[in-house]
Amino acid sequence: xxxxxxxxxxxxxxxxxxxxxxxxxxxxxxxxxxxxxxxxxxxxxxxxxxxxxxxxxxxxxxxxxxxxxxxxxxxxxxxxxxxxxxxxxxxxxxx
Numbered sequence: 001x002x003x004x005x006x007x008x009x010x011x012x013x014x015x016x017x018x019x020x021x022x023x024x025x026x027x028x029x030x031x032x033x034x035x036x037x038x039x040x041x042x043x044x045x046x047x048x049x050x051x052x053x054x055x056x057x058x059x060x061x062x063x064x065x066x067x068x069x070x071x072x073x074x075x076x077x078x079x080x081x082x083x084x085x086x087x088x089x090x091x092x093x094x095x
Contacts, residue, residue, distance in 0.1 A: 008033070008042040008050075015053035022053075024060035027069070034070025 011033045015022055025033065033050070036042050042050070
């Protein structure tokens, strides 16, 4: 009897289909993935595979936005934090 796949494996499968069949995560998928990562709900091997696949594929704008939303939902941010129009990463990326 096969057990149910781990919920986080969905995201690894989307990114790990190879160059011709892989696709970017949607905003919702990347948001859910980030919430699971920050909650410690992914296995260490899944986290490593996920990050490696993102690095190889290169992130898309909707993925970055979803990751930011997922992080904001997870952390207890101060109530007096100023409203911002953009979350700007300090990472320069590949050139």
